[in-house]
Amino acid sequence: MSGSGRFEAYDGHEEHDRDGDGDGYGYGYGHGHGDHDEYEDHRDGKGNGNGRGPGNGNGRGNGAGDKQGPPDEPPRIPMPRSSVEDTGLPLPDPPPSAPPPSPPTALVLEHGVLKSLLGAWALAACSPEETTAVEEHLGVCGACADEALRLREAVGLLHPPESLDLDPTLRTRVLESCLDRRPPRIPVPAWAAPYDAEAARLDALLQDIGDAEWHTPVRLRWFEGDDPTSRRTTVAGVIAHLLSVDGLVSLALGLGDPLGELPAGTATPAARTEAFWRASHFPPTRSVRAPWREQSHTLVRTVSFAGGGSGQLSVPYGDFELPLQDSLLDRAFECWVHAGDIADAVDYPYGPPSPAHLHEMIDLGARMLPGALAARRRAGLAGPGRARHLVTAGAPGRSLRLEIEGSGGGEWLIPLDSPGALASADHEVAHVALDGVEFCRLAAGHVSPEEAAAGQNGDRAAIRDVLFAVASLSRM
Amino acid sequence: MAKNDAPPRWDRKMQQRLARGEAAALGELYDRFASLVHLLAHRVLRDEQAADDITGEVFAHVWENPDAYDPKQGPLRSWVATLTHRLAVQRLRQTETAALAQGGPGTAEDLERKVRRASVAARADYIVTAMPVPLRTALDLAYFQRRDYRQAAADLGVTEDEARRRLRLGLQLLATAHDSGPSGAPPEYGGAR
Secondary structure: OOOHHHHOOOOHHHHOOOOOOOOOOOOOOOOOOOOOHHHHHHHHHHHHHOOOOOOOOOOOOOOOOOOOOOOOOOOOOOOOOOOOOOOOOOOOOOOOOOOOOOOOOOOOOOHHHHHHOHHHHHOOOOOHHHHHHHHHHHOOOHHHHHHHHHHHHHHOOOOOOOOOOOOHHHHHHHHHHHHHHOOOOEOOOHHHHHHHHHHHHHHHHHHHOOOHHHHOEEEEEEEEOOEEEEEEEEHHHHHHHHHHHHHHHHHHOOOOOOOOOOOOOOOOHHHHHHHHHHHOOOOOOHHHHHHHHHHHHHHHHHHHHHOHHHHHOEEEOOOOEEEHHHHHHHHHHHHHHHHHHHHHHHOOOOOOOOHHHHHHHHHHHHHHHHHHHHHHHHOOOOOOOOOOOOOOOOOEEEEEEEEEEOOOOEEEEEEOOOOOOEEEEEEEEEEEEEEHHHHHHHHOOOOOOOOOOEEEEEOHHHHHHHHHHHHHOOOO | OHHHHOOHHHHHHHHHHHHOOEHHHHHHHHHHHHHHHHHHHHHHHOOHHHHHHHHHHHHHHHHHOHHHOOHHHOOHHHHHHHHHHHHHHHHHHHHHHHHHHOOOOOOHHHHHHHHHHHHHHHHHHHHHHHOOHHHHHHHHHHHHOOOOHHHHHHHHOOOHHHHHHHHHHHHHHHHHHHHOOOOOOOOOHHHHO
16 A cells, blocks of 8 residues: 555544444434434335334444433544554544534435445445434434445554565565475576566565656666666666566566567667667556566576576677576576666665675676686787786786675686686785675666776786776677 | 565466475575565564564475465465564563453453454454555555645546545445454455455
C-alpha cells in the first residue's frame, strides 16, 4: 500500500478505543431515533425478520436509552495520532460530544444502497449526509449493524506496510544454512553465485519502486578510448539493457534470445541494447522486469544443470569473448553497477556486493588488465616506448602491484609488457593502492582515472596506463 | 501482484525441483516468498532478528521437507504463509512464556491475548497481500490516501457503485482475519485467495 506518512491522520480512533474487551464495544450504533418514519420499513422488515429487534442489549440496537451517540452526530472527523503502533483496536472513538453546527439534510436511501455504503462508511469515505443516513439505519437494522461492526473492526487491521527491505545479506545466509542442512544434488556453481546474488538484490530494489519511478532518467556512463561517454535512458531502459546483454549468455547456452531475431552486426552489448531500445515502439516500462528476472533465473538454473565444468564454454561479446564463468561474473558486476545507477536515480541506498563476491569481481578486472593494456597500446593510446623490450611469453616482465583495500580486497601483480608475460614481484616498477569499491567505480567508468582516489608509488607512466586501462574495461 | 496468480503449474514444478535437490529452485523460492515470509513473521514477532530467524526456519523446513507440500491441497503461497504463521506464533508463545516464567509482567491471559492479536494481525496482512488488486487499490485510496468513495471511483475510473462494492468486499475479506480458530491455531490461509 502506501507510505506511512499517509497513515498519520486517519485513524485517531484506534488509539482511544475501548478497552479491548472483545464484546463490550462502548460504541452504540443506535441513536435512539427510531421515530424517524423513513426507516420504519427497514426496522420492521429486517429487525423483526432476523430476530434482532431494537434494543437487543448488545449496544447495537436502537435502544432509545443509548448514551453514546447524540441523534445527529456530525460526521466523524479523522484525528491526528501520535503513533502507528497498536492498531489492534479497531473501533472508532465515540463521536465528539459537541453538538454539530447544523445537521446535514436528511437523506432518504434504500436499504440496498445503505448496505452497499457500509464499506465506505467504515472507512469514513462517505459524504456527511450518507454517514448520517447509514448511522440512522444501523439503529434499526440489526443485520447491517452487525456487518458495520465487523467492517469497522476490519479497518483496524489495515496497516501501512512496514519496510519491505529485507536485509540483502539474509538471502545468502538463509540459502547457505539450508544447503548445509541438506546438500543439494544439483548445486549452483560457485562462479554463478555472484550473478545469482546480484540479480536477486536488484530485483528486491525493483520490487520496491513505484510505477512512475520506472521512468526516472538514468545516465549510463562508460569510457570510449580515454574519453568519458554517456547515454541517457530510464530505470526501465537500464533493465532492458541488462536483459539485452544477459541475452548474450543465454545465446551461448543455446537458450532463446530475449531479443528475438536481430539484424546482423548487433552482437556487441551496446548494439544489442540500442537494437532493443529501437525495436520497442514505446519506452520500456516496468514490464521488462519479469523477462529480465526470468532470464536471470533461467541462466542460473541452466548453468547448474550444465555443471561447474561448463564454466569454460565461450561467450562471444561481438568484439571479444569470455569464458562462461567470467562472463557471469561480468554480468554480476554489471548488474550491481546498474543497480547502483538505478538506486542513485530513485534515491535508494544500495550497498556493494558481499566481500567474497566483490573480490571475485575485482579479480576478474585484474585478470583482464593485461589484455586491456595491450589493446590500448594497439590503439596508440599508451605512450610509445612503453615496452622497451619484447618479453617472451611466460617470461617475467615489468609488473605493477595493485593493492585493493577494504572488503573484498587483495593484491594483484599486473604484467605490464604483454598479456603473455609473467607478473613478477622482482620486476615491480609501480604500486597502486585503491579501495575496492573505488576500483569498481573506475572499472565501471563512473569515475575518471585522473579523479580516482588512488595511492601511487613508482613509475608514473605505468600507473597512468594501468588506471586508464581499468577505465577502458567499462562499456555500455 | 501478478505473483498471486501464478498458475498451480509453477507450484508443482517448484515442488518437484526442490524434491530433486536443485539449489537454484531454492533460490527462486526465496526470491518469490521471502518478503511475504518476513512480513508475516515480523508482524507476529515485531522484531527484525526474530523475523530473520523465522525466515531461515521456513525455507529450511521447505527445503528439507519438499514433500510436505501437496500441490493438490492448495497454492504453495498459502502453504508457505501457513507454515510461517505457525512457526512465528510458536516462537512468540515460547518467548512470552519464558518471559512470564521469569517473573515478567502480565498474566497468562495477557499472553494469550497478545498471541491472538499478533496472529490476527499477521493473517490480516496476508489477506491484504492476497486479495484481488482492485480491492486492495480501493482500500489503499480510501484508507491511506483518505479519498472518499466518489473520489476513489473517479481515480479508478469505475462507477460509484463499483467503488462502494470494492470497499465493502475488501473489508469483508479482511474481516475474516478474525475468524481463525482459538489463539495461535494455524489459520487457513487459502481462504483469502
